[in-house]
Amino acid sequence: MKDNLVIFDTTLRDGEQSPGASMTKEEKLRVARQLERMKVDVIEAGFAAASPGDFDAIRSIAETVKDSTVCSLARANDSDIRRAGEAIKPAKSGRIHTFIATSPIHMEKKLRMMPDEVVDAAVKAVTQARQYTDDVEFSAEDAVRSDFDFLCRIFEATIKAGARTINVPDTVGYSIPSVWGERMRALIERVPGADKVVWSTHCHNDLGMAVANSLAAVMAGARQVECTINGLGERAGNASLEEVVMAVRTRSDLFAVETRIDATQIVPASKLISQITGYPVQPNKAIVGANAFAHESGIHQDGVIKHRETYEIMRAEDVGWTQNKLVLGKHSGRNAFKTRLADLGIVVGSEEQLNVAFARFKELADKKHEIFDEDLQALMSDETVTPEQEHYKLISLRVASETGEIPHARLTLSAGGAESQSEADGDGPVDASFKAIERIAASRSELLLFSVNSITGGTDAQGEVTVRLAKEGRVVNGQGADTDIVVASVKAYINALNKLVSKPEKVNPQV
Ligand code: KIV
Ligand code: ZN
Numbered sequence: 001m002k003d004n005l006v007i008f009d010t011t012l013r014d015g016e017q018s019p020g021a022s023m024t025k026e027e028k029l030r031v032a033r034q035l036e037r038m039k040v041d042v043i044e045a046g047f048a049a050a051s052p053g054d055f056d057a058i059r060s061i062a063e064t065v066k067d068s069t070v071c072s073l074a075r076a077n078d079s080d081i082r083r084a085g086e087a088i089k090p091a092k093s094g095r096i097h098t099f100i101a102t103s104p105i106h107m108e109k110k111l112r113m114m115p116d117e118v119v120d121a122a123v124k125a126v127t128q129a130r131q132y133t134d135d136v137e138f139s140a141e142d143a144v145r146s147d148f149d150f151l152c153r154i155f156e157a158t159i160k161a162g163a164r165t166i167n168v169p170d171t172v173g174y175s176i177p178s179v180w181g182e183r184m185r186a187l188i189e190r191v192p193g194a195d196k197v198v199w200s201t202h203c204h205n206d207l208g209m210a211v212a213n214s215l216a217a218v219m220a221g222a223r224q225v226e227c228t229i230n231g232l233g234e235r236a237g238n239a240s241l242e243e244v245v246m247a248v249r250t251r252s253d254l255f256a257v258e259t260r261i262d263a264t265q266i267v268p269a270s271k272l273i274s275q276i277t278g279y280p281v282q283p284n285k286a287i288v289g290a291n292a293f294a295h296e297s298g299i300h301q302d303g304v305i306k307h308r309e310t311y312e313i314m315r316a317e318d319v320g321w322t323q324n325k326l327v328l329g330k331h332s333g334r335n336a337f338k339t340r341l342a343d344l345g346i347v348v349g350s351e352e353q354l355n356v357a358f359a360r361f362k363e364l365a366d367k368k369h370e371i372f373d374e375d376l377q378a379l380m381s382d383e384t385v386t387p388e389q390e391h392y393k394l395i396s397l398r399v400a401s402e403t404g405e406i407p408h409a410r411l412t413l414s415a416g417g418a419e420s421q422s423e424a425d426g427d428g429p430v431d432a433s434f435k436a437i438e439r440i441a442a443s444r445s446e447l448l449l450f451s452v453n454s455i456t457g458g459t460d461a462q463g464e465v466t467v468r469l470a471k472e473g474r475v476v477n478g479q480g481a482d483t484d485i486v487v488a489s490v491k492a493y494i495n496a497l498n499k500l501v502s503k504p505e506k507v508n509p510q511v
Helices: 025-037 052-064 078-088 104-111 115-129 148-161 177-190 210-219 241-250 263-277 298-306 334-343 351-367 373-383 429-441 485-502
Strands: 006-009 042-047 069-075 094-101 136-141 165-170 198-203 224-227 326-328 392-400 408-415 418-425 446-454 463-471 474-482
Touching: 006 198, 006 241, 025 042, 025 052, 025 263, 042 052, 052 069, 052 078, 069 078, 069 115, 078 094, 078 115, 094 104, 094 115, 094 165, 104 115, 115 136, 115 148, 136 148, 136 198, 148 165, 148 177, 165 177, 165 210, 165 224, 177 198, 177 210, 198 210, 210 224, 210 241, 224 241, 241 263, 263 373, 263 474, 326 334, 326 373, 334 351, 334 373, 351 373, 373 474, 392 429, 392 485, 408 429, 418 429, 429 485, 446 485, 463 485, 474 485
Parallel strands: 006 042, 006 224, 042 069, 069 094, 094 136, 136 165, 165 198, 198 224
Antiparallel strands: 392 408, 408 418, 446 463, 463 474
Protein backbone atom coordinates (compact mmCIF):
# COMPACT_ATOMS: atom_id res chain seq x y z
CA MET A 1 0.00 0.00 0.00
CA LYS A 2 1.38 3.37 -1.00
CA ASP A 3 0.84 6.59 0.94
CA ASN A 4 -1.28 9.31 -0.65
CA LEU A 5 0.77 12.28 -1.79
CA VAL A 6 -1.39 15.38 -1.34
CA ILE A 7 -1.23 17.65 -4.39
CA PHE A 8 -1.67 21.24 -3.23
CA ASP A 9 -2.07 23.48 -6.25
CA THR A 10 -1.17 27.14 -5.76
CA THR A 11 -1.56 28.36 -9.37
CA LEU A 12 -4.33 30.73 -8.28
CA ARG A 13 -2.22 32.23 -5.48
CA ASP A 14 1.56 31.89 -5.94
CA GLY A 15 1.08 31.44 -9.70
CA GLU A 16 -0.98 34.59 -9.86
CA GLN A 17 1.91 36.49 -8.23
CA SER A 18 3.82 36.23 -11.56
CA PRO A 19 3.98 39.66 -13.23
CA GLY A 20 0.89 40.20 -15.36
CA ALA A 21 -0.61 36.79 -14.54
CA SER A 22 -3.49 38.19 -12.51
CA MET A 23 -6.84 36.61 -13.35
CA THR A 24 -10.40 37.80 -13.14
CA LYS A 25 -12.90 36.06 -10.87
CA GLU A 26 -14.48 34.28 -13.85
CA GLU A 27 -11.07 33.10 -15.06
CA LYS A 28 -10.22 31.85 -11.57
CA LEU A 29 -13.45 29.90 -11.43
CA ARG A 30 -12.66 28.23 -14.74
CA VAL A 31 -9.22 27.26 -13.48
CA ALA A 32 -10.63 25.99 -10.17
CA ARG A 33 -13.15 23.79 -12.00
CA GLN A 34 -10.37 22.36 -14.14
CA LEU A 35 -8.23 21.68 -11.05
CA GLU A 36 -11.18 19.92 -9.42
CA ARG A 37 -11.71 17.86 -12.58
CA MET A 38 -8.03 16.93 -12.40
CA LYS A 39 -8.63 15.77 -8.79
CA VAL A 40 -6.20 18.16 -7.14
CA ASP A 41 -6.50 17.57 -3.36
CA VAL A 42 -6.14 21.19 -2.24
CA ILE A 43 -6.73 24.32 -4.34
CA GLU A 44 -5.08 27.42 -2.87
CA ALA A 45 -7.66 29.79 -4.35
CA GLY A 46 -5.94 33.02 -3.35
CA PHE A 47 -5.01 35.36 -0.54
CA ALA A 48 -8.30 36.68 0.83
CA ALA A 49 -6.84 39.81 2.44
CA ALA A 50 -5.13 40.90 -0.79
CA SER A 51 -8.17 42.75 -2.18
CA PRO A 52 -11.98 42.56 -2.21
CA GLY A 53 -11.67 40.93 -5.66
CA ASP A 54 -9.47 38.14 -4.29
CA PHE A 55 -11.86 37.61 -1.38
CA ASP A 56 -14.83 37.31 -3.78
CA ALA A 57 -13.01 34.90 -6.05
CA ILE A 58 -12.10 32.58 -3.15
CA ARG A 59 -15.65 32.69 -1.86
CA SER A 60 -17.10 31.81 -5.28
CA ILE A 61 -14.63 28.96 -5.64
CA ALA A 62 -15.57 27.76 -2.12
CA GLU A 63 -19.23 27.80 -3.16
CA THR A 64 -18.55 25.95 -6.42
CA VAL A 65 -15.89 23.32 -5.80
CA LYS A 66 -17.00 20.17 -3.98
CA ASP A 67 -14.35 17.56 -4.65
CA SER A 68 -11.19 19.46 -3.61
CA THR A 69 -10.34 21.33 -0.42
CA VAL A 70 -10.45 25.10 -0.98
CA CYS A 71 -7.74 27.06 0.82
CA SER A 72 -6.95 30.71 1.45
CA LEU A 73 -3.55 32.08 2.39
CA ALA A 74 -3.33 34.42 5.41
CA ARG A 75 -0.45 36.21 7.07
CA ALA A 76 -0.14 35.55 10.79
CA ASN A 77 -2.38 38.40 11.94
CA ASP A 78 -5.99 38.77 13.16
CA SER A 79 -7.51 40.49 10.15
CA ASP A 80 -5.92 38.20 7.53
CA ILE A 81 -7.12 35.10 9.38
CA ARG A 82 -10.61 36.57 9.72
CA ARG A 83 -10.81 37.35 5.97
CA ALA A 84 -9.51 33.88 5.09
CA GLY A 85 -12.01 32.25 7.47
CA GLU A 86 -14.92 34.19 5.95
CA ALA A 87 -13.81 33.47 2.38
CA ILE A 88 -13.62 29.69 2.80
CA LYS A 89 -16.79 29.46 4.91
CA PRO A 90 -19.06 28.05 2.13
CA ALA A 91 -16.55 25.32 1.23
CA LYS A 92 -17.47 21.70 1.74
CA SER A 93 -13.87 21.28 2.84
CA GLY A 94 -11.95 24.48 3.64
CA ARG A 95 -8.39 25.16 4.78
CA ILE A 96 -6.59 28.22 6.15
CA HIS A 97 -2.91 28.42 5.28
CA THR A 98 -1.15 30.85 7.58
CA PHE A 99 2.52 31.76 7.40
CA ILE A 100 5.25 33.91 8.86
CA ALA A 101 8.89 34.32 7.93
CA THR A 102 11.43 32.54 10.13
CA SER A 103 14.87 33.28 8.65
CA PRO A 104 17.11 35.81 10.47
CA ILE A 105 17.19 38.09 7.40
CA HIS A 106 13.38 38.16 7.03
CA MET A 107 12.67 38.51 10.78
CA GLU A 108 15.18 41.33 11.23
CA LYS A 109 14.89 43.27 7.98
CA LYS A 110 11.32 42.63 6.82
CA LEU A 111 9.21 41.85 9.87
CA ARG A 112 11.39 43.74 12.39
CA MET A 113 10.36 41.17 14.99
CA MET A 114 12.33 39.19 17.54
CA PRO A 115 12.24 35.36 17.18
CA ASP A 116 10.07 35.01 20.33
CA GLU A 117 7.52 37.43 18.88
CA VAL A 118 7.45 35.42 15.62
CA VAL A 119 6.70 32.19 17.52
CA ASP A 120 3.93 33.96 19.49
CA ALA A 121 2.36 35.37 16.30
CA ALA A 122 2.46 31.95 14.62
CA VAL A 123 0.81 30.20 17.58
CA LYS A 124 -1.83 32.92 17.84
CA ALA A 125 -2.58 32.69 14.12
CA VAL A 126 -2.96 28.92 14.14
CA THR A 127 -5.15 29.06 17.26
CA GLN A 128 -7.38 31.73 15.69
CA ALA A 129 -7.55 29.85 12.37
CA ARG A 130 -8.73 26.72 14.17
CA GLN A 131 -11.87 28.66 15.17
CA TYR A 132 -12.87 28.65 11.48
CA THR A 133 -11.72 25.20 10.39
CA ASP A 134 -9.95 22.11 11.71
CA ASP A 135 -7.83 22.08 8.57
CA VAL A 136 -5.05 24.57 9.31
CA GLU A 137 -1.67 24.68 7.59
CA PHE A 138 1.34 26.56 8.92
CA SER A 139 4.30 27.64 6.75
CA ALA A 140 7.66 28.98 7.86
CA GLU A 141 8.48 31.37 5.04
CA ASP A 142 12.13 31.21 3.94
CA ALA A 143 12.59 27.97 5.90
CA VAL A 144 15.54 27.28 3.61
CA ARG A 145 17.58 30.07 5.26
CA SER A 146 16.16 29.59 8.75
CA ASP A 147 18.06 28.26 11.73
CA PHE A 148 17.26 24.55 12.10
CA ASP A 149 16.68 24.67 15.89
CA PHE A 150 14.38 27.67 15.50
CA LEU A 151 12.38 25.84 12.84
CA CYS A 152 11.98 22.85 15.18
CA ARG A 153 10.80 25.21 17.92
CA ILE A 154 8.18 27.03 15.81
CA PHE A 155 6.90 23.81 14.22
CA GLU A 156 6.54 22.13 17.64
CA ALA A 157 4.60 25.14 18.94
CA THR A 158 2.27 25.38 15.90
CA ILE A 159 1.57 21.64 15.95
CA LYS A 160 0.57 22.00 19.62
CA ALA A 161 -1.66 24.95 18.65
CA GLY A 162 -3.52 22.73 16.16
CA ALA A 163 -1.82 22.92 12.75
CA ARG A 164 -2.46 19.76 10.76
CA THR A 165 -0.07 20.42 7.90
CA ILE A 166 3.42 21.83 8.32
CA ASN A 167 4.88 23.35 5.19
CA VAL A 168 8.61 23.85 4.67
CA PRO A 169 9.19 26.38 1.87
CA ASP A 170 12.28 27.06 -0.14
CA THR A 171 10.97 30.56 -0.74
CA VAL A 172 13.98 31.79 -2.69
CA GLY A 173 14.81 28.61 -4.64
CA TYR A 174 18.20 28.25 -2.93
CA SER A 175 18.43 24.59 -1.98
CA ILE A 176 19.66 21.49 -3.79
CA PRO A 177 17.98 18.07 -3.61
CA SER A 178 20.37 16.28 -1.19
CA VAL A 179 20.31 19.18 1.29
CA TRP A 180 16.54 19.70 1.01
CA GLY A 181 15.76 16.02 1.49
CA GLU A 182 18.06 15.89 4.50
CA ARG A 183 16.39 18.94 6.06
CA MET A 184 12.95 17.35 5.68
CA ARG A 185 14.17 14.05 7.15
CA ALA A 186 15.81 15.81 10.12
CA LEU A 187 12.71 17.90 10.86
CA ILE A 188 10.43 14.86 10.83
CA GLU A 189 12.86 13.07 13.17
CA ARG A 190 13.40 15.95 15.57
CA VAL A 191 10.08 17.83 15.93
CA PRO A 192 7.89 16.49 18.75
CA GLY A 193 4.42 15.70 17.37
CA ALA A 194 5.78 15.27 13.80
CA ASP A 195 3.81 12.04 13.40
CA LYS A 196 0.49 13.90 13.93
CA VAL A 197 0.83 16.17 10.89
CA VAL A 198 1.31 16.03 7.13
CA TRP A 199 4.72 17.39 6.14
CA SER A 200 4.69 19.53 3.06
CA THR A 201 7.23 21.15 0.77
CA HIS A 202 6.94 24.32 -1.33
CA CYS A 203 9.89 24.98 -3.63
CA HIS A 204 10.70 27.86 -5.93
CA ASN A 205 12.68 27.38 -9.11
CA ASP A 206 15.38 30.08 -9.00
CA LEU A 207 18.14 27.52 -9.59
CA GLY A 208 15.95 25.27 -11.72
CA MET A 209 15.63 22.67 -8.95
CA ALA A 210 12.10 23.17 -7.61
CA VAL A 211 10.81 19.80 -8.86
CA ALA A 212 14.00 17.91 -7.90
CA ASN A 213 13.94 19.46 -4.41
CA SER A 214 10.23 18.65 -3.97
CA LEU A 215 10.84 15.02 -4.96
CA ALA A 216 13.79 14.77 -2.58
CA ALA A 217 11.51 16.00 0.21
CA VAL A 218 8.95 13.32 -0.74
CA MET A 219 11.66 10.65 -0.58
CA ALA A 220 12.47 11.95 2.91
CA GLY A 221 8.88 11.74 4.17
CA ALA A 222 6.96 14.80 2.90
CA ARG A 223 3.41 13.82 1.98
CA GLN A 224 2.21 17.09 0.43
CA VAL A 225 3.79 18.96 -2.48
CA GLU A 226 2.82 22.56 -3.24
CA CYS A 227 3.06 23.21 -6.96
CA THR A 228 1.56 25.04 -9.92
CA ILE A 229 0.43 24.25 -13.45
CA ASN A 230 3.26 24.94 -15.94
CA GLY A 231 5.46 25.86 -12.94
CA LEU A 232 3.95 29.35 -12.94
CA GLY A 233 4.88 31.50 -9.93
CA GLU A 234 6.95 34.29 -8.41
CA ARG A 235 10.20 34.98 -10.32
CA ALA A 236 11.37 31.66 -11.86
CA GLY A 237 8.18 29.98 -10.66
CA ASN A 238 7.19 27.09 -8.41
CA ALA A 239 7.57 23.33 -8.76
CA SER A 240 5.54 22.24 -11.75
CA LEU A 241 2.55 20.08 -10.86
CA GLU A 242 2.70 18.01 -14.05
CA GLU A 243 6.37 17.15 -13.55
CA VAL A 244 5.91 16.16 -9.90
CA VAL A 245 2.84 14.03 -10.63
CA MET A 246 4.34 12.28 -13.66
CA ALA A 247 7.71 11.69 -11.94
CA VAL A 248 6.00 9.95 -9.03
CA ARG A 249 3.80 7.94 -11.41
CA THR A 250 6.46 7.03 -13.98
CA ARG A 251 9.02 6.09 -11.32
CA SER A 252 6.59 4.29 -9.04
CA ASP A 253 9.43 1.83 -8.52
CA LEU A 254 11.24 4.56 -6.54
CA PHE A 255 8.45 6.43 -4.74
CA ALA A 256 6.40 5.05 -1.86
CA VAL A 257 3.53 7.40 -2.73
CA GLU A 258 0.79 7.83 -5.30
CA THR A 259 -1.48 10.74 -6.19
CA ARG A 260 -5.17 10.97 -6.95
CA ILE A 261 -4.55 13.12 -10.05
CA ASP A 262 -6.37 12.34 -13.30
CA ALA A 263 -3.34 12.88 -15.53
CA THR A 264 -5.43 13.09 -18.72
CA GLN A 265 -6.53 16.53 -17.50
CA ILE A 266 -2.95 17.84 -17.33
CA VAL A 267 -2.59 19.15 -20.90
CA PRO A 268 -6.03 20.83 -20.92
CA ALA A 269 -5.11 22.51 -17.60
CA SER A 270 -1.78 23.64 -18.99
CA LYS A 271 -3.41 25.13 -22.10
CA LEU A 272 -6.05 26.88 -20.03
CA ILE A 273 -3.47 28.51 -17.75
CA SER A 274 -1.30 29.54 -20.64
CA GLN A 275 -4.26 31.03 -22.47
CA ILE A 276 -5.60 32.93 -19.45
CA THR A 277 -2.28 34.29 -18.19
CA GLY A 278 -0.64 34.81 -21.58
CA TYR A 279 2.41 32.89 -20.35
CA PRO A 280 3.37 30.62 -23.26
CA VAL A 281 4.68 27.11 -22.57
CA GLN A 282 8.17 26.59 -23.95
CA PRO A 283 8.07 23.87 -26.67
CA ASN A 284 10.61 21.67 -24.88
CA LYS A 285 8.90 21.90 -21.46
CA ALA A 286 8.55 18.43 -19.91
CA ILE A 287 5.08 16.84 -20.20
CA VAL A 288 3.19 19.88 -21.55
CA GLY A 289 5.57 21.39 -24.14
CA ALA A 290 4.50 21.01 -27.78
CA ASN A 291 7.62 18.91 -28.48
CA ALA A 292 7.50 16.82 -25.29
CA PHE A 293 6.40 13.77 -27.27
CA ALA A 294 7.73 14.68 -30.74
CA HIS A 295 10.55 12.62 -32.21
CA GLU A 296 12.68 14.45 -34.75
CA SER A 297 15.70 12.23 -35.35
CA GLY A 298 15.25 9.43 -37.88
CA ILE A 299 16.75 6.87 -35.52
CA HIS A 300 14.28 7.81 -32.77
CA GLN A 301 11.33 7.80 -35.17
CA ASP A 302 12.32 4.40 -36.45
CA GLY A 303 12.64 3.08 -32.89
CA VAL A 304 9.24 4.44 -31.82
CA ILE A 305 7.54 2.96 -34.89
CA LYS A 306 9.07 -0.46 -34.14
CA HIS A 307 8.44 -0.34 -30.42
CA ARG A 308 7.16 2.79 -28.74
CA GLU A 309 8.97 2.27 -25.45
CA THR A 310 12.37 2.47 -27.13
CA TYR A 311 12.22 6.23 -26.71
CA GLU A 312 9.03 6.98 -24.74
CA ILE A 313 8.77 6.65 -20.97
CA MET A 314 5.19 8.01 -20.87
CA ARG A 315 2.31 7.93 -23.32
CA ALA A 316 1.20 11.30 -24.71
CA GLU A 317 -2.47 10.37 -24.39
CA ASP A 318 -2.03 9.53 -20.68
CA VAL A 319 -1.29 13.21 -19.92
CA GLY A 320 -4.07 14.51 -22.14
CA TRP A 321 -2.40 15.04 -25.51
CA THR A 322 -4.86 14.30 -28.27
CA GLN A 323 -4.40 15.08 -31.93
CA ASN A 324 -6.26 18.31 -32.72
CA LYS A 325 -9.68 16.78 -32.71
CA LEU A 326 -12.32 18.13 -35.05
CA VAL A 327 -15.18 18.73 -32.66
CA LEU A 328 -17.66 21.00 -34.37
CA GLY A 329 -18.37 22.63 -37.71
CA LYS A 330 -20.71 25.20 -39.23
CA HIS A 331 -23.60 22.73 -39.29
CA SER A 332 -23.32 21.83 -35.61
CA GLY A 333 -26.34 22.75 -33.55
CA ARG A 334 -26.75 24.61 -30.30
CA ASN A 335 -27.04 21.38 -28.36
CA ALA A 336 -23.79 19.94 -29.71
CA PHE A 337 -22.11 23.26 -28.90
CA LYS A 338 -23.44 23.25 -25.34
CA THR A 339 -22.50 19.59 -24.79
CA ARG A 340 -18.95 20.14 -26.02
CA LEU A 341 -18.55 23.16 -23.71
CA ALA A 342 -19.75 21.04 -20.79
CA ASP A 343 -17.20 18.31 -21.74
CA LEU A 344 -14.53 21.00 -21.57
CA GLY A 345 -15.80 22.03 -18.14
CA ILE A 346 -17.03 25.40 -19.41
CA VAL A 347 -20.21 26.39 -17.63
CA VAL A 348 -22.31 29.04 -19.35
CA GLY A 349 -24.20 31.11 -16.79
CA SER A 350 -27.54 31.77 -18.51
CA GLU A 351 -29.49 30.87 -21.66
CA GLU A 352 -28.89 34.39 -22.91
CA GLN A 353 -25.11 34.01 -22.53
CA LEU A 354 -25.33 30.69 -24.33
CA ASN A 355 -27.18 32.32 -27.22
CA VAL A 356 -24.54 35.06 -27.53
CA ALA A 357 -21.73 32.50 -27.38
CA PHE A 358 -23.48 30.29 -29.96
CA ALA A 359 -23.89 33.24 -32.33
CA ARG A 360 -20.15 33.96 -32.04
CA PHE A 361 -19.42 30.28 -32.61
CA LYS A 362 -21.45 30.40 -35.85
CA GLU A 363 -19.54 33.48 -36.98
CA LEU A 364 -16.27 31.68 -36.33
CA ALA A 365 -17.49 28.52 -38.08
CA ASP A 366 -18.26 30.60 -41.18
CA LYS A 367 -14.67 31.81 -41.31
CA LYS A 368 -13.03 28.61 -40.16
CA HIS A 369 -14.67 25.38 -41.18
CA GLU A 370 -13.20 23.11 -38.54
CA ILE A 371 -13.56 24.11 -34.92
CA PHE A 372 -11.29 22.42 -32.37
CA ASP A 373 -11.41 22.35 -28.57
CA GLU A 374 -8.71 25.02 -28.47
CA ASP A 375 -10.91 27.32 -30.60
CA LEU A 376 -13.80 26.86 -28.20
CA GLN A 377 -11.57 27.63 -25.21
CA ALA A 378 -10.41 30.86 -26.88
CA LEU A 379 -13.94 31.80 -27.90
CA MET A 380 -15.29 31.25 -24.41
CA SER A 381 -12.50 33.16 -22.70
CA ASP A 382 -13.85 36.29 -24.43
CA GLU A 383 -17.30 35.42 -23.11
CA THR A 384 -16.09 35.52 -19.48
CA VAL A 385 -15.51 39.28 -19.72
CA THR A 386 -18.30 41.01 -17.81
CA PRO A 387 -19.66 44.43 -18.92
CA GLU A 388 -17.97 46.10 -15.89
CA GLN A 389 -14.64 44.73 -17.09
CA GLU A 390 -15.21 46.06 -20.60
CA HIS A 391 -14.61 49.79 -20.48
CA TYR A 392 -13.15 49.76 -24.00
CA LYS A 393 -14.82 47.76 -26.74
CA LEU A 394 -13.90 47.38 -30.41
CA ILE A 395 -16.76 48.41 -32.69
CA SER A 396 -15.01 48.28 -36.07
CA LEU A 397 -11.57 48.17 -37.61
CA ARG A 398 -10.31 48.83 -41.11
CA VAL A 399 -6.66 48.44 -42.04
CA ALA A 400 -4.87 49.14 -45.30
CA SER A 401 -1.58 47.44 -45.98
CA GLU A 402 0.09 47.26 -49.37
CA THR A 403 3.68 46.85 -50.53
CA GLY A 404 5.29 50.25 -50.94
CA GLU A 405 2.51 52.03 -49.00
CA ILE A 406 2.43 53.16 -45.37
CA PRO A 407 0.11 50.89 -43.36
CA HIS A 408 -2.92 52.74 -42.06
CA ALA A 409 -5.62 51.83 -39.52
CA ARG A 410 -9.00 53.38 -38.85
CA LEU A 411 -11.09 52.20 -35.95
CA THR A 412 -14.16 52.89 -33.87
CA LEU A 413 -13.92 52.20 -30.19
CA SER A 414 -16.49 52.46 -27.48
CA ALA A 415 -14.96 53.97 -24.32
CA GLY A 416 -17.25 53.86 -21.29
CA GLY A 417 -20.27 53.62 -23.64
CA ALA A 418 -19.33 56.58 -25.89
CA GLU A 419 -18.12 55.82 -29.39
CA SER A 420 -14.99 57.51 -30.80
CA GLN A 421 -13.14 57.17 -34.08
CA SER A 422 -9.47 57.51 -34.77
CA GLU A 423 -6.87 56.69 -37.38
CA ALA A 424 -3.12 56.35 -37.54
CA ASP A 425 -0.20 55.27 -39.73
CA GLY A 426 2.30 52.76 -38.47
CA ASP A 427 5.26 50.53 -39.30
CA GLY A 428 2.79 47.72 -39.96
CA PRO A 429 -0.97 47.17 -39.65
CA VAL A 430 -0.69 46.11 -35.98
CA ASP A 431 1.46 49.11 -35.08
CA ALA A 432 -0.97 51.45 -36.89
CA SER A 433 -3.94 49.88 -35.05
CA PHE A 434 -2.30 50.19 -31.62
CA LYS A 435 -1.46 53.83 -32.33
CA ALA A 436 -5.07 54.48 -33.34
CA ILE A 437 -6.29 52.91 -30.07
CA GLU A 438 -3.87 55.03 -28.06
CA ARG A 439 -5.15 58.21 -29.74
CA ILE A 440 -8.43 57.47 -27.95
CA ALA A 441 -7.28 55.75 -24.75
CA ALA A 442 -4.12 57.81 -24.07
CA SER A 443 -3.17 55.19 -21.49
CA ARG A 444 0.51 56.20 -21.20
CA SER A 445 1.28 52.52 -20.69
CA GLU A 446 4.38 50.79 -21.96
CA LEU A 447 4.11 47.80 -24.32
CA LEU A 448 6.31 45.08 -22.80
CA LEU A 449 5.32 42.11 -24.93
CA PHE A 450 3.51 41.34 -28.14
CA SER A 451 3.29 37.68 -29.11
CA VAL A 452 1.26 35.79 -31.72
CA ASN A 453 0.66 32.04 -31.69
CA SER A 454 -1.57 29.95 -33.84
CA ILE A 455 -4.13 28.08 -31.76
CA THR A 456 -4.30 25.08 -34.10
CA GLY A 457 -2.70 24.09 -37.40
CA GLY A 458 -3.56 25.31 -40.92
CA THR A 459 -3.66 28.77 -42.47
CA ASP A 460 -7.28 29.24 -41.38
CA ALA A 461 -6.23 28.79 -37.71
CA GLN A 462 -7.09 31.46 -35.21
CA GLY A 463 -4.17 33.60 -34.10
CA GLU A 464 -3.94 34.00 -30.34
CA VAL A 465 -2.24 37.23 -29.34
CA THR A 466 -0.88 38.30 -25.98
CA VAL A 467 -0.17 41.95 -25.23
CA ARG A 468 1.60 42.85 -21.97
CA LEU A 469 1.29 46.45 -20.80
CA ALA A 470 2.93 48.17 -17.84
CA LYS A 471 1.83 51.33 -16.13
CA GLU A 472 2.97 52.80 -12.83
CA GLY A 473 4.42 49.51 -11.60
CA ARG A 474 1.44 47.39 -12.63
CA VAL A 475 1.80 44.78 -15.33
CA VAL A 476 -1.19 43.21 -17.12
CA ASN A 477 -1.62 40.70 -19.93
CA GLY A 478 -4.37 40.96 -22.51
CA GLN A 479 -5.44 38.16 -24.83
CA GLY A 480 -7.33 38.13 -28.11
CA ALA A 481 -8.10 35.44 -30.65
CA ASP A 482 -9.36 35.74 -34.21
CA THR A 483 -8.77 34.24 -37.63
CA ASP A 484 -7.48 37.73 -38.59
CA ILE A 485 -4.33 38.37 -36.56
CA VAL A 486 -4.66 42.16 -36.76
CA VAL A 487 -8.13 41.89 -35.21
CA ALA A 488 -6.76 39.41 -32.63
CA SER A 489 -3.99 41.92 -31.80
CA VAL A 490 -6.45 44.76 -31.36
CA LYS A 491 -8.66 42.60 -29.12
CA ALA A 492 -5.62 41.68 -27.02
CA TYR A 493 -4.55 45.33 -26.69
CA ILE A 494 -8.05 46.36 -25.66
CA ASN A 495 -8.30 43.45 -23.20
CA ALA A 496 -5.03 44.60 -21.57
CA LEU A 497 -6.28 48.21 -21.39
CA ASN A 498 -9.50 47.00 -19.72
CA LYS A 499 -7.46 45.13 -17.14
CA LEU A 500 -5.40 48.28 -16.46
CA VAL A 501 -8.62 50.25 -15.98
CA SER A 502 -10.47 47.73 -13.83
CA LYS A 503 -7.85 45.81 -11.88
CA PRO A 504 -8.03 46.78 -8.20
CA GLU A 505 -4.89 47.33 -6.15
CA LYS A 506 -3.90 44.29 -4.21
CA VAL A 507 -1.46 43.41 -1.49
CA ASN A 508 1.30 40.88 -2.14
CA PRO A 509 1.42 38.55 0.92
CA GLN A 510 5.18 38.41 0.93
CA VAL A 511 5.85 42.13 0.80
O1 KIV B 1 7.28 30.89 -1.13
C1 KIV B 1 6.75 30.94 -0.01
O2 KIV B 1 7.38 30.90 1.04
C2 KIV B 1 5.30 31.08 0.02
C3 KIV B 1 4.66 30.92 1.35
C4 KIV B 1 3.54 31.87 1.54
C5 KIV B 1 4.24 29.50 1.55
O3 KIV B 1 4.67 31.23 -1.00
ZN1 ZN C 1 5.90 30.61 -2.76
